[in-house]
Amino acid sequence: MATKNPLTRPKALGRMLNFAAGASTTMCQDLLSEHGLTLAQWVILSALWRQDGMLVSEIADYSGNNAPAASRIVDRMEEGGLVKRVPSKEDKRVVLVCLTKQGQSLDHLANFYETVNQRLLEGLSDEEAELLFGLLERVEANARARPEA
Amino acid sequence: MATKNPLTRPKALGRMLNFAAGASTTMCQDLLSEHGLTLAQWVILSALWRQDGMLVSEIADYSGNNAPAASRIVDRMEEGGLVKRVPSKEDKRVVLVCLTKQGQSLDHLANFYETVNQRLLEGLSDEEAELLFGLLERVEANARARPEA
DNA sequence: GATTTTTAGTTGCCATGTAAATATTTCCGT
DNA sequence: ACGGAAATATTTACATGGCAACTAAAAATC
Numbered sequence: 001m002a003t004k005n006p007l008t009r010p011k012a013l014g015r016m017l018n019f020a021a022g023a024s025t026t027m028c029q030d031l032l033s034e035h036g037l038t039l040a041q042w043v044i045l046s047a048l049w050r051q052d053g054m055l056v057s058e059i060a061d062y063s064g065n066n067a068p069a070a071s072r073i074v075d076r077m078e079e080g081g082l083v084k085r086v087p088s089k090e091d092k093r094v095v096l097v098c099l100t101k102q103g104q105s106l107d108h109l110a111n112f113y114e115t116v117n118q119r120l121l122e123g124l125s126d127e128e129a130e131l132l133f134g135l136l137e138r139v140e141a142n143a144r145a146r147p148e149a
Numbered sequence: 150m151a152t153k154n155p156l157t158r159p160k161a162l163g164r165m166l167n168f169a170a171g172a173s174t175t176m177c178q179d180l181l182s183e184h185g186l187t188l189a190q191w192v193i194l195s196a197l198w199r200q201d202g203m204l205v206s207e208i209a210d211y212s213g214n215n216a217p218a219a220s221r222i223v224d225r226m227e228e229g230g231l232v233k234r235v236p237s238k239e240d241k242r243v244v245l246v247c248l249t250k251q252g253q254s255l256d257h258l259a260n261f262y263e264t265v266n267q268r269l270l271e272g273l274s275d276e277e278a279e280l281l282f283g284l285l286e287r288v289e290a291n292a293r294a295r296p297e298a
Numbered sequence: 299g300a301t302t303t304t305t306a307g308t309t310g311c312c313a314t315g316t317a318a319a320t321a322t323t324t325c326c327g328t
Numbered sequence: 329a330c331g332g333a334a335a336t337a338t339t340t341a342c343a344t345g346g347c348a349a350c351t352a353a354a355a356a357t358c
Contacts, residue, residue: 007196007199007200007207007211010195010262011266011282012262012265012266013173013265013266013269013270013278013281013282014170014173014174014177014262014265014266014269015192015213015262016282016285016286016289017166017169017170017173017285018173018174018213019213019289020166020170020285020288020289020292021163021166021167021170021171022170022213022345023289023292023293024162024163024166024167024288024289024292025163025167026292027292027293028163029346038313038314040313040314043164046159047156050156051156055336055337056336056337056338057335057336057337058156062156062158064164064167064168064171065314065315066315066316066317067336067337067338068315068316068317068337068338068340069314069315069316070337071337071338071339072313072314072338072339073313073314075338076313091323091324091335091336092322092323092324093322093323093324093335093336093337094323094335094336094337095336095337095338113159113161113163113164116161116162116163117160117161117162117163119291119292119294120162120163120288120291120292121162121288121291122294123287123291124284124287124288128284129162131280131284132162132281132284132285132288133160133162133165135273135277135280135281135284136165136166136169136281137165138272138273139169139173139269139270139273139281140165140168140169140172140173142268142269142270142271142272143169143172143173143175143176143268143269144172144176145268145271171315175316178316187343187344189343189344189345204306204307205306205307205308206305206306206307214344214345215345215346215347216306216307216308217309217310217345217346217347217348218344218345218346219307220307220308220309221308221309221343221344221345222343222344224308225343240305240306240353240354241352241353241354242305242306242307242352242353242354243305243306243307243353244306244307
């Protein structure tokens with residue numbers, strides 16, 4: 001079967017955002033898999049490299065996940081020997097997620113996002129890049145706004 | 150424990166794309182859940198409302214999923230009575246995904262993406278919106294470009 | 299015409315995202 | 329100090345997304 005002419009796509013911003021984000025994520029996964037990391041793990045490590053010992057809830061906020069998702073990613077990182085959970089003495093509800101030696105040893109990947117930015121923004125002027133960041137922030141704020149109706 | 154001052158986030162485009170796309174998706178899911186649809190299901194329905202009887206591979210391309218993911222979404226839509234699989238007579242490998250009466254009956258949601266666009270683009274001028282679409286296309290193309298190295 | 303290659307679709311496995319329920323601990327109003 | 333409310337983390341259940349492997353069927357090659 002040859003290709004029927006495929007359906008043209010409506011100009012849906014949500015779709016375009018998801019396609020761009022998905023392509024960006026795939027690119028990151030490809031680059032990080034050489035180091036045995038997933039993107040979700042790198043994001044958490046990138047936070048810990050700057051501030052070791054974070055709450056799961058802080059990790060969730062930082063990484064944009066909800067707490068259960070963050071907890072399970074930490075599970076796998078713990079299994080992989082990247083981090084360890086340290087129960088807090090002051091607040092017994094709290095668990096501090098801390099880097100292991102192995103997790104620390106990967107901190108040369110801390111500027112990985114700059115590599116990604118360069119690739120994604122190739123061919124865009126600095127002004128266009130700034131504009132894009134600003135527009136994305138406004139769109140995200142619109143998406144999170146509760147309908148007043 | 151009060152809030153330590155949270156980590157400032159680097160200006161990572163990939164992160165920003167994922168946050169914006171995630172917020173947009175969540176908004177869509179909220180709106181669609183009233184109709185018993187998920188966003189992935191709506192995307193497929195929106196294609197079928199325009200061209201009933203599509204291959205799973207065509208649906209995968211249109212929706213931006215890989216074939217296995219598309220197949221399983223169709224599974225759930227079939228369980229939910231939205232579509233049915235019709236084996237092709239000409240090519241016995243092929244399955245045509247067709248709307249049921251129930252799937253057809255939801256076609257008043259065909260312009261749902263326009264509602265979403267309006268919300269996401271609130272406060273943006275037409276020029277800014279056009280600019281955003283163009284920039285996103287260029288970023289996505291960059292993300293999909295194979296490194297020549 | 300038989301064998302190999304390609305194509306379409308599905309299934310299995312694993313990681314992730316969301317929601318709801320739970321346990322534990324702390325906070326706060328009284 | 330006491331009791332209810334809030335915070336923290338986890339577990340479970342389910343839907344989704346990506347990749348690899350698999351089956352069946354068609355196409356291509358010899």
